Amino acid sequence: MEKEVIRRINRQTIIFVPLLALLSYLIWQNEIVSFNVILGGFISWLSLRELAWAVKKFFGKPMFQLTVIGLSYLKLGAIFLFLWFIAIKGLFNIKGLLIGFIAILIVSAKEAYLYIKRQKVENIPSDTQNENKE
Secondary structure: OOHHHHHHHHHHHHHHHHHHHHHHHHHHOOHHHHHHHHHHHHHHHHHHHHHHHHHHHHOOOOOHHHHHHHHHHHHHHHHHHHHHHHHHOOOOOHHHHHHHHHHHHHHHHHHHHHHHHHHHHHHHHHHHHHHHHO
C-alpha cells in the first residue's frame, strides 16, 4: 500500500484506540479492560506494520513465502509469550483485547477498501480515453 494509506491507518489508530479505551472504562469501570483495549490495538497495529514491511522487503525474492511465514510464526510466538506473561500477572481481559484487535482490523480494512476504490476511479478515465482513440 502507499505511504498515505499507512499514515491514515496510523493516525486513526492513535485516535480510535485511546477513545475506545476511555469508552470501555466508562462502560465497565475497569482499568484492566481499558489497558487491554490499548494493548490489543497496539499488538494488532504492530502486526499489520510487520506484515507490510515483510511483504515490501521480501516480495519477488526466492523463498518469499517461507520468509513471511517464518516471520509470522515468530511474531505469533512473541505475542503468545507476552499475553501469557500478562495473564500470569492478572492483567489479561479477552474483551479488551478483542475490542483493540477488531478496531485496528476495521480501520485497516476500511482504508484498504478506500484505496482500492480510489485506484479504480483513477483508472476509469484512462480506459475511456483509450476507447475514444480507437
